[in-house]
Amino acid sequence: MEVRARAPGKIILAGEHAVVHGSAAVAASIGLHTSVSLRFPSPSDNDDTLTLHLMDVGLDFSWPVGRIKEVLPDSLNSIASSPTTCSPETVKLIATLVEEHTIPEAKTGIASGVTAFLWLYTSIQGNKPATVTVSSELPLGSGLGSSAAFCVSLSGALLALSDSTKVDSSQEGWVTFGEKEQQLANKWAFEGEKIIHGKPSGIDNTVSTFGNLIKFKSGALTCIKSNMILKMLITNTKVGRNTKALVAGVSERKNRHPDAMTSVFTAVDSISNELASIIQSSSDDDDLAALEKEQRVEELMEMNQGLLQCMGVSHASIETVLRTTLKYKLTSKLTGAGGGGCVLTLLPALLSATVIDKVMEELEQCGFQCFIAEIGGNGVEVCFDGQS
Ligand SMILES: Nc1ncnc2c1ncn2[C@@H]1O[C@H](COP(=O)(O)OP(=O)(O)O)[C@@H](O)[C@H]1O
Ligand SMILES: C[C@@](O)(CCOP(=O)(O)O)CC(=O)O
Numbered sequence: 001m002e003v004r005a006r007a008p009g010k011i012i013l014a015g016e017h018a019v020v021h022g023s024a025a026v027a028a029s030i031g032l033h034t035s036v037s038l039r040f041p042s043p044s045d046n047d048d049t050l051t052l053h054l055m056d057v058g059l060d061f062s063w064p065v066g067r068i069k070e071v072l073p074d075s076l077n078s079i080a081s082s083p084t085t086c087s088p089e090t091v092k093l094i095a096t097l098v099e100e101h102t103i104p105e106a107k108t109g110i111a112s113g114v115t116a117f118l119w120l121y122t123s124i125q126g127n128k129p130a131t132v133t134v135s136s137e138l139p140l141g142s143g144l145g146s147s148a149a150f151c152v153s154l155s156g157a158l159l160a161l162s163d164s165t166k167v168d169s170s171q172e173g174w175v176t177f178g179e180k181e182q183q184l185a186n187k188w189a190f191e192g193e194k195i196i197h198g199k200p201s202g203i204d205n206t207v208s209t210f211g212n213l214i215k216f217k218s219g220a221l222t223c224i225k226s227n228m229i230l231k232m233l234i235t236n237t238k239v240g241r242n243t244k245a246l247v248a249g250v251s252e253r254k255n256r257h258p259d260a261m262t263s264v265f266t267a268v269d270s271i272s273n274e275l276a277s278i279i280q281s282s283s284d285d286d287d288l289a290a291l292e293k294e295q296r297v298e299e300l301m302e303m304n305q306g307l308l309q310c311m312g313v314s315h316a317s318i319e320t321v322l323r324t325t326l327k328y329k330l331t332s333k334l335t336g337a338g339g340g341g342c343v344l345t346l347l348p349a350l351l352s353a354t355v356i357d358k359v360m361e362e363l364e365q366c367g368f369q370c371f372i373a374e375i376g377g378n379g380v381e382v383c384f385d386g387q388s
């Protein structure tokens with residue numbers, strides 16, 4: 001039996017980091033996905049291993065199910081319908097399974113993803129042999145939510161073949177989960193994100209699960225219906241960074257300067273709320289109103305970037321993107337955890353293709369990679385027919 005699931009990455013238009021501390025943030029799914037295929041062997045295959053192929057990093061992991069049972073005896077009681085947090089003791093036990101494989105030093109960040117995989121797999125499917133293959137269109141560790149897309153697509157595939165969810169496997173092509181299944185996949189993915197991020201806000205897994213454009217605050221999402229053209233250039237500085245370390249760094253700064261940082265987070269909350277209402281407001285097909293809205297979005301992006309600098313998560317490569325795009329009178333801000341990774345640049349609706357080409361060329365000459373992604377598509381989807 002086989003199923004595939006895919007979940008999108010995301011951009012954060014406003015509010016990253018502050019959202020971890022209770023401020024509002026605005027995010028949208030993008031048209032780049034992580035896909036997971038899950039296949040259970042038939043009895044005649046005589047296969048008693050759990051195998052994980054991570055295509056993007058060229059690493060394979062495999063454990064006899066007997067070995068998993070030995071290290072994680074609780075995996076015999078899977079609990080697909082009630083997401084639970086992996087305790088620090090269990091993280092250590094899982095680490096012994098991960099450490100049975102050699103991960104090259106340049107790829108050590110992958111260990112947390114493999115730990116999240118083992119927690120989600122054994123909790124939802126228990127102790128069954130299977131082959132799981134993961135591949136992604138997203139750059140990993142760049143602020144576009146690859147960790148969340150990984151956890152959501154994995155949870156989606158595992159739940160699609162679990163007894164506790166009712167997904168109609170006779171449908172053809174990519175199928176969206178029902179509301180109940182989406183909620184469950186989102187909760188499990190959040191548990192996976194905790195293993196990878198340490199202290200996630202939940203915004204990335206939520207937008208990856210439900211798709212679209214959302215405002216998110218303290219675990220609650222509000223869908224945003226956009227009333228303006230939102231075209232964003234995404235520039236990947238290709239400077240590697242790790243979300244867990246950056247999130248921890250902001251918390252440490254908050255501990256050192258609680259009053260100042262609380263004010264920063266409050267300012268970000270206002271920026272996200274204002275951004276959400278501008279995006280939703282109607283401009284009555286009036287070009288001037290549309291232009292004014294764009295300018296206000298740009299101003300809010302600039303203010304948000306300034307506050308992200310206050311939090312200590314900008315980077316020289318991000319500043320280079322800001323300076324380069326400003327030459328063309330374009331506004332940019334980092335997206336995701338910062339410290340390198342990706343930067344967003346608003347492309348005004350009336351901006352000529354020539355200018356877009358020029359700015360992209362100049363950014364690419366700095367060694368960066370530029371692309372324009374579709375914003376606000378579907379969330380997690382599954383496919384049973386093996387064709388799509
Ligand atoms: N396709 C994938 N294959 C293997 N691991 C992945 C994949 N996508 C994400 N991960 C895990 O997520 C980590 C990156 O997450 P993170 O630092 O939060 O950056 P981001 O979510 O912005 O891409 C990787 O180091 C790895 O552990
Ligand atoms: C910095 C943060 O706001 C977003 C992190 O996104 P990413 O992992 O860099 O794609 C953390 C969070 O909200 O959990």
Ligand SMILES: [Mg+2]
Pocket residue numbers: 145146147148197204243
């Ligand atoms: Mg992440």
